[in-house]
Amino acid sequence: MNIFLNDYNDLCHENVYQKVSEVQEKGNIGYGFDEYSEKAKRCIKRDLENKDVQIEFLAGGTIANIIAISANLLPYEGVIAAKSGHIVGHETGSIEATGHKVELIETSDGKLSKDLLLNRLKDFTDEYHIVPKLVYISQTTELGTVYSYEEIKEIYDVCLEYGLYLYIDGARMAVGLAASDIEVSDLCDICDIFTLGGTKNGAMFGEALVIVEEELKHNLRNFMRQRGSVIAKGFITGAQFLALFEDGLYYELGKKANDMSIKLAEELEKINIKFNQEPVSNQIFIEMPIEKIKPLEENNAFEIQPLSDSEKVLRFVTSYRTNEEEINGLISDLKALED
Amino acid sequence: MNIFLNDYNDLCHENVYQKVSEVQEKGNIGYGFDEYSEKAKRCIKRDLENKDVQIEFLAGGTIANIIAISANLLPYEGVIAAKSGHIVGHETGSIEATGHKVELIETSDGKLSKDLLLNRLKDFTDEYHIVPKLVYISQTTELGTVYSYEEIKEIYDVCLEYGLYLYIDGARMAVGLAASDIEVSDLCDICDIFTLGGTKNGAMFGEALVIVEEELKHNLRNFMRQRGSVIAKGFITGAQFLALFEDGLYYELGKKANDMSIKLAEELEKINIKFNQEPVSNQIFIEMPIEKIKPLEENNAFEIQPLSDSEKVLRFVTSYRTNEEEINGLISDLKALED
Amino acid sequence: MNIFLNDYNDLCHENVYQKVSEVQEKGNIGYGFDEYSEKAKRCIKRDLENKDVQIEFLAGGTIANIIAISANLLPYEGVIAAKSGHIVGHETGSIEATGHKVELIETSDGKLSKDLLLNRLKDFTDEYHIVPKLVYISQTTELGTVYSYEEIKEIYDVCLEYGLYLYIDGARMAVGLAASDIEVSDLCDICDIFTLGGTKNGAMFGEALVIVEEELKHNLRNFMRQRGSVIAKGFITGAQFLALFEDGLYYELGKKANDMSIKLAEELEKINIKFNQEPVSNQIFIEMPIEKIKPLEENNAFEIQPLSDSEKVLRFVTSYRTNEEEINGLISDLKALED
């Protein structure tokens, strides 16, 4: 079977597994105050070239978004996000459940822009609307597109001007770094808070939430406890992130996943497959007549999304564990469908 | 060092570790719909002698409480709990954060009773108060005390009469089963929803939420997603619970922890240590003059709680990994303080 | 000055004022349990030809919407509404503040329809989305359009089929009844809960919330108290609604407002004013070049809404107190602008 279903269908990378295995002894301190977590945080701060950030490890992407977004919003404040954003269509109203409205911006490629944001902000000038306080973007986006340094910087400048926080959901930040001109050491300069996702990049579970802006650090631990997001055996999460960041494994895995998607995109282009979105990261979306999908599913695992009565969008996701055999297998099956 | 700090300071039991290691291959289905989770659920249903319950695996105790308690409460409904309950003093207002008031009952030993509940219910007869809808208890309690079958049955009968749900927080259910006359197969008969805690009984992380009452099953998965509590690589949690329940390991570990605490309690009695609560499960609370604590901390790890200006309460927790050497070490250190 | 600003810029109708004046004596029972409120409810039930409804008087439209919509929603349930709905763009995220997402439907005229609703419901089939539970519509709509009996009945049939509640926001129900083929005695047959607005139809303040569906009556008073919406001197609200409903004044005022808007629409057509929405109730929206607005404001009060760089939409609202002189005055001013 060629696995393109998603990037979180195995246990974890062997180095992560190895590091976790080292925590066999008892007597570890709980709740993230252990030495593994401390070391992991030091490694991340080293890579970020910023010693002042606060780092917290959370179990998954949705809880990381909830904590990052709602911790510092007053009841009448709200969030601005692309209509295609993960918090809009994939998290069951998680942000609204915190009492805060998410105001949407329509986009063609899942990316906000300085102009889209400036234009939308005009709608919030009276007491009949919420007061925008945080802008949500993700790197990479739900459509697999990627922001450049300049694009995020322009958005952040608008945020600074209007007193908004900028949060980057980095569930796929490792691939985002590999696919964009943004260096990990740039991240603290272009937003107030962001995540470095582990679940989709070789960890068993876990997202590193990095808080840059001082205001956002205030009592975050209390809020994490209130939302049930503090992991009792935090040393397990710490060990995983130590494995990912002590010697750059995190970036390697992101690059590996991205190299595989570049390879896949090239092969798809050769056989004139129609892309639904420009293929620039490890999620590739193609359009396919409905009747051709079933045969393709025999040897290939992928996600299917609606498009029209006659066609569907197929999502192929590569990961650090994708190999060339899988790509070649998929391509030959696609070719077979053409004949 | 003799470790009595808590029951979640190691990685996990070796069998759990072994089972998790088996999930190396990729292609696993996410979000708990994998075969490991399915098998684990079948084993738990077998032990519960109930095929109709719904089982969901959650990462930790607080999020399990949030999901179990607030999923089916309407905005004007509330919760009744002992003032010493975990959701009252250890979860940073997690239930109030869902919008629901927790109405308290004072107890001497951390346990609610039929009479205490009936008496408290008299306070909720008018529109100036919330409408009680769920009663929270835990087995074992925050004070290490344990409910008998009859005691919970009486409380549940009141709940059924008054249209209240009864939830048992089983973060330490394994020890609770070992320390009480309640069989695992009794659980579905004496409450509407409960947890089987893994974190404090040999798992890396994870609580099994068991929903007995039909009304409480409705769309629970949507709510779990909304609160960010669905684990992406659910097969890891599934594998852990499969290891714990496929052949009774869960109960063995609970019994081991409890045997160690019985042994410890016996030794403490011999040297006339003053108990703060009757020692009946794996949390033992003793009273100690402040000046004697520091020397005791040299070779022993335990938790300290306030009592008076001259004395503190020390909590000693045993687990399946506690050994007799640790108990003997602690006892001899305590003896030494007497001389 | 010709007043077309809105329908709530005077104290109240003289009969309402008269009835309130009768409550001079002290000793009245508070919180809506007084005889005025009881009589008013009997009159409304008589007109509805339904003795089983529950009626509660609330101070204003937004709090009435909050109570009607969120009282019976579980945390993962949500609301469906037209994108132009009052709860979407005019109430500062009031529904999201209760924790519930409002899922939108785009419309051309502010009205939902059976087909629009059926099509939108297809989006809520998985655990990544909220579970729709209530459909919000208003009579009349934000765009001044009006539903026919058949149109609402079709929507309600879909709601019954899908287990959704249908709520009709009747802030302008009096005009809605005058402008549609719906009789007041029809209302209980085509929705689960609705309001009869007083504020915009001759009262000082107050909306009558009418609950038809049994499930929605449960403990509503507790919820009203929790949201601070129970009026201490409820007899004042009761007296107002008694004046409005004891002898049909409510319907007369709605008809008067509507007759005035028909007259205004006819005059506007004669001078070829371009309507932004078909004029069918007491809110009339016309399009006007920006440069002509200022002179028009000299003798006429109205609301201005954005349209394009060169044009604005002007809203003219008639009420039971609008007189022909005002209409003639406005028309002659508009004519003058043409020359």
Place this chain on the structure above:
Amino acid sequence: MNIFLNDYNDLCHENVYQKVSEVQEKGNIGYGFDEYSEKAKRCIKRDLENKDVQIEFLAGGTIANIIAISANLLPYEGVIAAKSGHIVGHETGSIEATGHKVELIETSDGKLSKDLLLNRLKDFTDEYHIVPKLVYISQTTELGTVYSYEEIKEIYDVCLEYGLYLYIDGARMAVGLAASDIEVSDLCDICDIFTLGGTKNGAMFGEALVIVEEELKHNLRNFMRQRGSVIAKGFITGAQFLALFEDGLYYELGKKANDMSIKLAEELEKINIKFNQEPVSNQIFIEMPIEKIKPLEENNAFEIQPLSDSEKVLRFVTSYRTNEEEINGLISDLKALED
């Protein structure tokens, strides 16, 4: 009938009624931006000797508490109040419904104190508890007791030291001013935010929320709209408060109510009635054998509260409309019971 039921059982004071009557003309601006509201605010600021406060008029006491307390709390922050406080036992979990826990302090007389507060604050030093942010007190208290200037000042000094807001619920502030050594011009010096209650002191409805602390003013109007607490015909509320404050009527009515309660207390002492709380404001609580209550109810209206199996607490409330005949009537009925 001698009416001691409460202080909000009549329409309103004649001057209030007169002023409201003046708003007959149409064309008034809505939502509190009218001239009546402006004038009323100027009068209140004059009396407060503070031009910088923000003043908003709200319909009732509970919604005023919700707005004042929760507008500026972050999700992990909470409130401290006396266990007998109105928000604790009479508002159906209204504060918890905003997501914030109310931490209680036991008191003998319903009053917090510097020492009680300092002692309670020791409980909030870790991440297992909410972060206290606002202290709630009321003048007068639920038990009819009254704070002195010095008592509130000491509490406020603690609040300033610990970064807490102090809110004074002034539902009965008029009587509180009459019964204490606090001048209206002192209020801005001893708290961050407070209310001047109208409902219980001669208005039809309405509380004036006065915000002293700059941080608390931020976007309050948006929050008021979100909670459905902005009154459409705000000019009616404005007119009422103008009548109450343009020439000191507010203080006169409070004094009148208080004089009547002093008179009543004196008469009760003469006949050796047992007080349940020291009688110092317009709520007087006495203890009465159950069998004597029914006859007393024949000619006297009052509230009954539980005390023991053999006795109840009777609450007698005086208002600006209480007259000596009523007091004499009640006293003679009480005397008759003795014989």
